[in-house]
Amino acid sequence: MTAIAKVKREVYFRHPEERGAALVNAAYVGTGLRRREVLSFEQYDDWVEGQRVRTSNDNGRTWSDWELQHETWPEKDGFSKEEGPVASWYDPASGRHVQFVFQRITIGKGNEAIVKNWQTSEQTYFDHNFWQTSDDDELTWGEPHLLEYEVGADFDPDNWGNEKYLRQNQMYGGYAAVATRAGTVVYPSCGVPMAITDRGEKEPVSGILCFVGKWDPAGKTYLWEVSEPIYVPRRVSGRGLMEPVIAELLDGRLLLVMRGSNDVFPKDWNGTVENGGHKWITVSDDGGRTWSPVTDFRYDDGPGCSGTAAPESYIAS
Numbered sequence: 562m563t564a565i566a567k568v569k570r571e572v573y574f575r576h577p578e579e580r581g582a583a584l585v586n587a588a589y590v591g592t593g594l595r596r597r598e599v600l601s602f603e604q605y606d607d608w609v610e611g612q613r614v615r616t617s618n619d620n621g622r623t624w625s626d627w628e629l630q631h632e633t634w635p636e637k638d639g640f641s642k643e644e645g646p647v648a649s650w651y652d653p654a655s656g657r658h659v660q661f662v663f664q665r666i667t668i669g670k671g672n673e674a675i676v677k678n679w680q681t682s683e684q685t686y687f688d689h690n691f692w693q694t695s696d697d698d699e700l701t702w703g704e705p706h707l708l709e710y711e712v713g714a715d716f717d718p719d720n721w722g723n724e725k726y727l728r729q730n731q732m733y734g735g736y737a738a739v740a741t742r743a744g745t746v747v748y749p750s751c752g753v754p755m756a757i758t759d760r761g762e763k764e765p766v767s768g769i770l771c772f773v774g775k776w777d778p779a780g781k782t783y784l785w786e787v788s789e790p791i792y793v794p795r796r797v798s799g800r801g802l803m804e805p806v807i808a809e810l811l812d813g814r815l816l817l818v819m820r821g822s823n824d825v826f827p828k829d830w831n832g833t834v835e836n837g838g839h840k841w842i843t844v845s846d847d848g849g850r851t852w853s854p855v856t857d858f859r860y861d862d863g864p865g866c867s868g869t870a871a872p873e874s875y876i877a878s
Contacts, residue, residue, distance in 0.1 A: 576602055584609060591658070591698035592651060594620040599645075600627065605675040607665070608643060610634070634671055640721040641671040647734040649699070654744040655776035658699050659783070661708075661748055662691040663734030666721055682827035687727040689716070690734050690750050692774070692783065708732070708750065710770055710787045732770065737806045742813060746774040746783065747849040749805035749817055759794035764830070767801025768792035769819065771849045789851050791817070791843055799825035799834040802841060802855070815845040818858060 574583035586599040596617040601609035613627040634643045642664065649660040667674035667686040674685035691705035707715055713729025733752030740746050748771065755768040771788035793802060798821035806818045823838045840858035845851060 574600060576604075578604070580604065588649075590616070591700070593698070594618075596621050598624075605672045606679065608667075608671045608675050612645075636670070637721050639669060641667045641669070641674070642721060643667070643671060648736055648738045648748065650738040650740050650746060652740040652746050652776065654740070655694070655783075657694040657696050657776075659738065659740075659746050659774070660693050660695065660699075660702060661734060661738060662693065662705050664689045664691065664716070666727060679826075682829060688731055688733045688752055689726075690732055690748075692748070692772075694783075708748075708772055708785065710753070733803075735769075735805045735807070737808075739807050739809050739815070741809050741815070741848060743848050744775065745848055747807060747815060748772045748774070749807050751801070751803050751805050751819070753790070755790055755792050757792055757794065759796065764795060766792050766795060767803070769802050769805050769817070771807075771817070771845075771852075773849045786850060788845075788849055791819075791852050791855065793821075793841065793855050795825065795830055796832055796835045797855075798822050798836070798839075798841070799830070807849075813846075815849050817843050817845070817852065819843075819855075 574585060576583045581602060581604040584601050584603055588597055589595065590597045597614065599612065599614050601612040603609045610633050612630045614630055615625045615627050617624045634641050636642075644662060644664045646660050647663045649658055651658050665671070665686050665688050669685070671686075677683060678685045690708045692708060693702045693705045695702050707730065709730050710732075711729055714723055714725035716726055717723050731752065731754055732750040735749040735751060738746060738748040749769055750772065751767065751769045753768045753770050755766050757764060757766055769791040771791075773786040773788065774783040775786075777784050791802060795801075800822040802819040803822065804820045808816050808818075810816055819841045821836070821839045821841055823834050825834060836857070841855050842858045843852040843855045845853070
């Protein structure tokens with residue numbers, strides 16, 4: 562039998578230091594075979610530096626030179642700002658690509674703020690999400706707009722520390738969005754602070770909200786609805802529901818897959834995590850506005866799936 566291809570395994574990129582990770586985000590850009598790779602280096606949780614970008618117009622056969630975007634993130638008046646796209650999708654209803662941008666404002670230098678947060682559980686950073694559109698196949702992007710689920714201030718480029726902005730509409734960026742056959746764009750965001758009651762006791766948890774966008778031709782903008790909250794108590798997942806990935810099933814329902822955790826954060830909770838470390842799922846039959854009770858993601862005839870800390874995506878088949 563004649564081989565049709567040769568497959569080899571190699572280290573794609575290596576972090577220059579021992580305790581660090583080289584991260585590569587690879588994606589198709591636009592509707593053709595144009596590709597983009599974003600290379601960055603991580604030594605602290607979700608804080609990357611040395612970010613570089615290269616592109617290919619022939620599906621990865623040849624690449625441009627790496628273009629340095631920034632060696633470190635900008636700082637202003639005692640704050641640092643990390644910002645970049647985390648998900649995008651083409652929406653046939655509007656003829657535009659919709660991109661979601663994650664922003665993190667840290668008190669002081671980002672790496673120091675991350676370490677302090679993990680060591681003390683003190684809030685040292687504030688996360689928000691934005692959306693923007695492209696009508697030229699992702700060559701250029703319009704102005705970013707804040708995703709909101711409550712009343713709050715918008716981001717002020719001249720005042721990064723505005724408390725009315727920092728403490729409202731907090732959420733971490735999801736890694737996937739979907740344009741549905743119903744003509745909407747649905748984007749899940751995690752890291753939403755929620756207060757729940759479990760077994761008669763009140764507790765704060767980190768939950769998920771889905772944003773359902775519909776293109777408004779007259780206003781040339783998206784109008785957004787916010788879903789009901791999605792959450793589990795800490796005894797199910799010590800850090801709440803994280804890293805949601807969304808997909809549209811062949812019957813039109815939406816599937817949301819989320820990661821759980823054995824670890825507890827913040828660390829001031831004295832309970833026991835009973836079911837952490839799993840993948841969790843919920844399903845919506847009304848376009849992402851309401852969701853079924855959260856349950857573990859399992860095989861038909863066996864145990865549930867373990868939850869790895871890695872972005873993922875799903876393909877309908």
